[in-house]
Amino acid sequence: MKFSQLLLLGLLAMWTFVASAAAEIPAAKAPTRCGNIDVPYPFGLDPQCAIHGDFVLNCSTVGRDTKLFLYNMEVIKVSVPDGKVWVKTLIACQCYNQTTNSLSIFNVWMSLPSTYALSADDNKVIVIGWPSSGPALDKQNAPKNGSCSGAGCCQADLPKGVRQYDSFFQEGYNTSQIWRTSPCNYITVMETAAFNFSTTYLTSTVFYDMTTHGNRLCWNGG
Ligand SMILES: *[C@@H]1O[C@H](CO)[C@@H](O)[C@H](O)[C@H]1NC(C)=O
Ligand SMILES: *[C@@H]1O[C@H](CO)[C@@H](O)[C@H](O)[C@H]1NC(C)=O
Ligand SMILES: *[C@@H]1O[C@H](CO)[C@@H](O)[C@H](O)[C@H]1NC(C)=O
Numbered sequence: 010m011k012f013s014q015l016l017l018l019g020l021l022a023m024w025t026f027v028a029s030a031a032a033e034i035p036a037a038k039a040p041t042r043c044g045n046i047d048v049p050y051p052f053g054l055d056p057q058c059a060i061h062g063d064f065v066l067n068c069s070t071v072g073r074d075t076k077l078f079l080y081n082m083e084v085i086k087v088s089v090p091d092g093k094v095w096v097k098t099l100i101a102c103q104c105y106n107q108t109t110n111s112l113s114i115f116n117v118w119m120s121l122p123s124t125y126a127l128s129a130d131d132n133k134v135i136v137i138g139w140p141s142s143g144p145a146l147d148k149q150n151a152p153k154n155g156s157c158s159g160a161g162c163c164q165a166d167l168p169k170g171v172r173q174y175d176s177f178f179q180e181g182y183n184t185s186q187i188w189r190t191s192p193c194n195y196i197t198v199m200e201t202a203a204f205n206f207s208t209t210y211l212t213s214t215v216f217y218d219m220t221t222h223g224n225r226l227c228w229n230g231g
């Protein structure tokens with residue numbers, strides 16, 4: 010299964026910009042592709058070709074790949090008709106380190122310029138993991154594949170217009186009793202359509218591994 014950590018941003022102000030500047034589309038043809046991603050107007054790879062500073066994307070070579078960035082977020086897709094940009098985001102994680110008997114914690118803070126907002130229609134806040142002293146694992150509240158509704162996985166709607174969030178773990182959380190069955194906990198905001206809970210996300214680091222693309226920010230000593 011191909012799985013990317015995606016997040017949609019609604020371009021709140023875009024259509025007003027387009028309407029007022031339609032006559033000023035630059036004549037010079039600037040590159041409109043970065044790697045295999047199209048960069049349509051009003052976006053541009055150059056300030057002269059974008060309608061506004063917040064629409065200037067950055068095409069950079071990272072290792073062997075050519076990647077597109079909006080500020081420091083990697084862009085996967087741009088859709089002008091939808092008014093949306095898909096970017097990769099970081100996952101807040103907390104993993105029990107078997108070697109050190111301590112927790113590795115990586116909290117995430119994100120802030121967008123006022124041109125953008127998180128799409129409340131497309132994204133959800135998703136939390137994966139177990140409370141350190143949780144309900145007994147009877148059949149009824151056992152985690153289920155494809156279901157993120159309380160057991161091992163919770164999700165919540167985003168309010169409209171969110172441009173900033175902070176995901177962090179409670180201090181003093183002690184997973185020493187549960188790390189064998191659930192080594193890591195995660196918090197993320199991502200596209201609901203790209204997420205399908207699997208019970209293997211609790212028992213291994215597969216969710217983290219397939220969404221972080223080599224940037225391991227949490228370890229469980231394994
Ligand atoms: C483009 O983005 C990369 C990755 O965030 C960054 O290292 C580089 O400095 C940026 N370049 C420009 C011109 O902003
Ligand atoms: C969920 O699916 C995975 C394979 O994708 C499987 O290994 C696991 O046992 C399933 N979980 C349950 C509770 O059936
Ligand atoms: C989610 O995965 C389960 C198996 O783990 C599968 O049965 C279900 O069809 C999937 N749902 C979607 C929307 O892909």
Ligand SMILES: *[C@@H]1O[C@H](CO)[C@@H](O)[C@H](O)[C@H]1NC(C)=O
Binds near residue numbers: 183185186
């Ligand atoms: C975590 O809990 C275990 C026993 O439940 C205890 O031995 C250990 O000291 C606790 N660790 C911390 C950091 O509180």
Ligand SMILES: *[C@@H]1O[C@H](CO)[C@@H](O)[C@H](O)[C@H]1NC(C)=O
Binds near residue numbers: 107109114229230
């Ligand atoms: C966890 O333990 C491993 C040793 O197995 C160590 O290399 C790693 O740095 C530790 N992680 C953190 C975040 O301290």
